[in-house]
Amino acid sequence: MDRENKYLQFVLKYYAPGRFDTRKALASYKSSHPAVKLSLWRPYVAGVAAMIAVCLLVGYYLMRGNDNPVVLYASDSTATYILPDSSEVTLSPHSSLSYVPSDFNDEARDVDMRGRVEFNVRRNPQAPFTVTATYASVRVLGTQFTVAELDGDSITEVSVTSGKVLFTAKGSAEGVVLTRGMEAGLLVGASKPVVMEDEATAPQTRRFVFDNAPLADVLKELSAHFKVELSCPTKGKTLTAEFESDDLDEIIMLIEKSLNVKIERTVKK
Numbered sequence: 001m002d003r004e005n006k007y008l009q010f011v012l013k014y015y016a017p018g019r020f021d022t023r024k025a026l027a028s029y030k031s032s033h034p035a036v037k038l039s040l041w042r043p044y045v046a047g048v049a050a051m052i053a054v055c056l057l058v059g060y061y062l063m064r065g066n067d068n069p070v071v072l073y074a075s076d077s078t079a080t081y082i083l084p085d086s087s088e089v090t091l092s093p094h095s096s097l098s099y100v101p102s103d104f105n106d107e108a109r110d111v112d113m114r115g116r117v118e119f120n121v122r123r124n125p126q127a128p129f130t131v132t133a134t135y136a137s138v139r140v141l142g143t144q145f146t147v148a149e150l151d152g153d154s155i156t157e158v159s160v161t162s163g164k165v166l167f168t169a170k171g172s173a174e175g176v177v178l179t180r181g182m183e184a185g186l187l188v189g190a191s192k193p194v195v196m197e198d199e200a201t202a203p204q205t206r207r208f209v210f211d212n213a214p215l216a217d218v219l220k221e222l223s224a225h226f227k228v229e230l231s232c233p234t235k236g237k238t239l240t241a242e243f244e245s246d247d248l249d250e251i252i253m254l255i256e257k258s259l260n261v262k263i264e265r266t267v268k269k
Helices: 003-014 022-032 038-063 215-226 248-259
Strands: 070-073 079-082 088-091 096-099 109-114 116-120 129-132 136-140 144-150 155-162 164-169 175-179 183-187 207-214 228-231 238-244 264-267
Touching: 070 079, 070 088, 088 096, 116 129, 136 144, 136 155, 155 164, 155 175, 164 183, 175 183, 207 215, 215 228, 215 238, 215 248, 238 248
Parallel strands: 109 129
Antiparallel strands: 070 096, 079 088, 088 116, 096 109, 116 144, 129 136, 136 164, 144 155, 155 183, 164 175, 207 238, 228 264
């Protein structure tokens, strides 16, 4: 399924009648302004909206004082930047990313973006990484993902390459959790993103079931699946559990807490 058809189906499926009826709004305007042509009306509205956005942005940063924002931009070609925490961002043409130094520190890493940006975030549980787009927000601890504003910002897409992210509408606490291989879209005006999957090609999450299994056997199976070397100095432990996840960090954390052990991990060579 090509990208254009996928987003067309997304809009048709999840558009809620009455939430944003552009035809009704336009008909109402034209009936009261019959001499105004559509070709003249659109640039006017777009220009006013742009002016308002610029004024709000400037006012916001002026109120913050002298903590000037750092703005990164890609012109006609892709541009890659390294952020202060060593995270890497790749901006598609005509995309931008900005952050205020006081909001990007050892306790929080907040950035704003427009367009399409690929993130490779350095893991730091003490400083969550939050991406704010026009209508959406994405919060992570450390992972690789892409945020893209499409169709004039009316759809925000998030696709995850590795790790886990929480994808929400801007200002909302309710969202969807995305893991490796998943993507979701948020239609402007919607309260929550929707996971977009082609059932024929969607990645299948591995299910692990252990019934009083020796911990050494559990770690051996997990090592083979995730291509790492897992070991535990504590002997004699057994595990009865069921995991349906592709997040190794989460599985290890649950095992360690349930058995009160420490699991060591090294990458296979």
